[in-house]
Amino acid sequence: MDYNIMPLSDASIGDRVKVIEIDGGRKVTNRLMELGIIEGVLLDVVNCGGGPLIITVGNSRFALGQGIAKKIIVEKIRKNVSVN
Amino acid sequence: MQDFVVALAGNPNTGKTCVFNNLTGSKQQVGNWPGVTVEKKEGSIVYGDRTIQLVDLPGTYSLGAFSEDEVVAREYIMSGEADVVIDVVDATNLRRNLYLTLQLLEAGADVVLALNMMDEVQRYNMEIDPKKLSSTLGVPVISTIASKCVGMEDIIEATIKLSGRNRKEKFAIDYGQELESHIERLVTYIERDVKLKTDYPSRWLAIKLLERDERIVAELNRYENAREIVDMAKDSREALNKKLDIKLDSYIIKKRYEFIEHVLDKSLILKESSGPTATEKIDKIVTHRIWGLPIFIGIMIIVFAFTFALGEPLEELVGEGLDAFGEWVESSLMAVDASSIFISFLVDGVIHGLSAVLEIVPLLFLLFLMIGVLEDSGYMARIAYIMDRPMKAIGLHGKAFIPFLLGFGCNVPAIMSTRTLDSHRDRMLTIISNPFISCGARLPVYILFAKVFFPRHRVFVIISLYLIGILMAVLTTKLFGKKVFTEEDTSFIIELPPYRFPTLRGIFLHMWKSVSAFLKRASTVILSAVIVIWFLSSIPFGVEYASDESVIGKISSIIAPIFKPAGFGTWQATIALISGILAKEVVAGTLGVVYGAGGTGLEAVIAQHFTPLSAYSFMVMTLLYAPCIATIGAIRNETKSRKWTFITLAYGFVVAWVVSVSIYQIGTLLGF
Known part of the structure; x- marks a missing residue:
């Protein structure tokens, strides 16, 4: 089922997602990739809700604006695990 | 032995600047938010019989050309000036950090890898094998804990060893x-x-x-x-x-990451991650989508309240001390029959001029200290996150808020920090509006006038000035964002570094930095300014000191009518503003000189020459009219445009005049 494929901006707190594709302009795409946000990488959504999201990649935390989050296509692989 | 040059490179938040401080013993400021080192800084290491030049490059994620600080770093590496590059990597974030390492190696640099924060690796349930890392990358790898000064000598030794060697093998990634x-x-x-x-x-x-x-x-x-x-x-x-099947640039980046994976396969063991870290717990609260903003506002209130509550009594103490000192000097000199010109020079010129400025030192310390704590703790990056949504309203993203915040300390580093913004538009908007943010140097004027005219509402008056500055910055951003720089940048990304306790050492470095910079200014620019003003107030000789017959009085009298509609068309106020362009602290200093009084004496004179309304109008003018020389220089450097420097200045002055005049005229109509 394709329900699990969505832009990162639609993910909720506690989701673990896998990056499928980055569908942005050259500049944004390259910047994200340089930060380690590349295809196949797992992201944990730590914070979201209208404004920018906070995600973790490995041991790094990033805040991403909505504009960018819309361009990162992800697959949800774990739902809403409670983050303490 | 021949000297050689070493560059320090690394991602932001890797402890790179801390390594620099350890190695050079320099009082370089360390910050915990992306982009503290916006320009390369230099120092030297004396080790045995060798002297090594060390250049600290801005922290960057890559050697691309996305932001200005990356360009600075790349151009330096490519210039070949450095014999060896020490690449400081955060061991807990190897994958991302090695990306820069690869780029350094591809650029042909001789790299020593400093595997920093090794003490935190265990906490993240990881294991790193530095030997294997070294053999797969083909570079020396040194484990370090910069915050505890561990491994620093090893870095120097590895660097010296590498500098004497000519690397034959060229590093290359197989791109398929x-x-x-x-x-x-x-x-x-x-x-x-x-x-x-x-x-x-x-x-x-x-x-x-x-x-x-x-x-x-x-x-x-x-x-x-x-x-x-x-x-x-x-x-x-x-x-x-x-x-x-993907874009070429993405393909190249992917290939580099494949190489990194290959390196890590051999040298990194990852175990299942442990429970939530302290950073996660704190972020849960301070970046909360409802509570984040009120908490931030609360913190800012505490910052300013603390600064003023503690700073004001200290400021009065210093002021009284300087008053007494001036009187003592005057009476002692009179006792030994010193010439009256000399007494006037020392007392009216130097002491009165400087005391209006020096009084503010304790307040400035505290203000810079608080900004330092915000930086070192890691909260600064969270502020960018929290402010992203409010900043949207003026067409900028959260990262552009940081230069505004730094502007409350000093506009120069604030304008330089715009280099970390990726888009030209955001940089220009942030630079043009930054001079309206009330820097610490404008405080002496507020404090002096608020004390005399609004003794019971001092705090309220000062806050209102800060707010006027913010309002003007916001309106300016909106105006130029709508009319001139229209293409909005929606790509907000910022790393949120782990929280760290600001160290006592870090705090002292911040103190030292602000004190020394301020005192340096006071002893050079400000001192020369007050002396020149004293001199111009005294010639032609024989004229009554600082009267409208003096040279300064005559020149300023010509310009003064411009300020008449704002309520302070006196030549004394005019010369204070003109000389304030040298440094904003000089505004108060000049008033001290031309009125020939310092401390409480100055307060009494000012009370005669201003009304509360014209005093307020004068404060607003001081806030808005022009950035100081140093800031103008920064604007020129960062915009790389004479045209925009001029526009910023002219626009600023027009805004200042219109606002001050409106306040004075409307105030007069309302009967204040």
Whole structure:
């Protein structure tokens, strides 16, 4: 089922997602990739809700604006695990 | 032994600046938010019989050309000035940090890898094998804990060892058959051009051309025969883009990450992650989508309340001390029959001029200290996150808020910090509006006037000035964002570093830095300004000191009518504003000189020359009218445009005049 494929901006707190594709302009795409946000990488959504999201990649935390989050296509692989 | 040059490179938040401080013993400021080192800083290491020049480059994630600080770092590396590059990596974030390492190696740098924060590796349930890392990357790897000064000597020794060696083997990543054939072809052509071949590592240049690096393409325009190579690279790109299933630049980055994975496979063991870290727990609260903003506002209130509550009594103490000192000097000199000119010079000029400025020192300490704590703790990056949504309303993103915040300390570092913003538009908007943010140097004027005219509402009056400054900055951003720089940048990304306890050492470094910078200014620019003003107030000789018959009185009287509608068309106020362009602290200092009084004496004189309304109007003028020389220089440097520097100045003055005049005229109408 394709329900699990969505832009990162639609993910909720506690989701673990896998990056499928980055569908942005050259500049944004390259910047994200340089930060380690590349295809196949797992992201944990730590914070979201209208404004920018906070995600973790490995041991790094990033805040991403909505504009960018819309361009990162992800697959949800774990739902809403409670983050303490 | 021959000296050599070493560059320090690394991602932001890797403890790079801390390594720099340890190695050089310098009082360099360390911050915990992306982009503290916006310009390269230099220091030297004396080790045994060797002296090593150390250059601290801005922290960058890559050597691309996205933001100005990356360009600074890259150009330095490519200049070949550094014999060795120490690459400081955060051991807990190896994957991302090694990306920069690869770029350094591809650029042909001789790298020593400082594997920093090794003490935190265990906490993240990881294990790193530095030996294997070293053998797979082919560079010396040193484990360090910069915050505890561990491994610093090892770095120096590895650096010295590497500097004496000529590396034969060139580092190369295998980009796969498809790409390699194109790289090879480009390299062949590049190497035919003697000039290109000597100026650039050929393989690196070929890859940059395939990545379509705009700066490099622009640079190549300077070479006669490069056109052909640029065109050839373009054809290669088109061919490859058709063949590959993803864009060529993405493909190249992916290949680099594949290489990193290969390196990490051998040297990194990851166990299942442990429970939530302290950073996660704190972020849960302070970046909460409802509570985040009120918490931030609360913190800012505490910051300013603390600064003023503690600073004001100290300020009064210093003021009284300086008053007493001035009186003592005057009476002692009179007792020994010193010439009256000399007494006037020392007391009216130097002491009165400087005391209005020096009084503010304790307040400035505290203000910079608080900003320092915000930086060192890691909260600054969270502020960018929290402010992203409010900043949207003025067409900027959260990262652009940081220069505004730093502006409350000083506009110069604030304007320099805009280099970390990726888009030209955001930089220009932030730079143009930054001078309206009330820096610490404007405080002496507020404090002086608020004390005399609004003794019971001092705090309220000062807050209102800060708010007027913020309002003007917001309106300016909106205006220029709508009319001039219209293309909005929606790409907000910022790293949120782990929280760290600001160390006592870090706090002292902040204190030292602000004190020394301020005292340096006071002893140079401000002191010379007050002396010149004293001199101009005293000639032609025989004229009554600082009267309208003096040279300064005559010149200023010509300009003064401009300020008449704002309520302070006196030549004394005018000269104070003019000299304030040297440094904003001078405004208060000049008043001290031209009224020939300091401390409480000055307060009494001012009370005669201003009304509460004209005093308020004067404070607003001081807030808005023009940035100081140092800030103007920063604007010129960062915009790289004389036109925009001029526009910023002219616009600022018009805004200041209109606002001050409106306040005075409306106030008069209302009967204040």
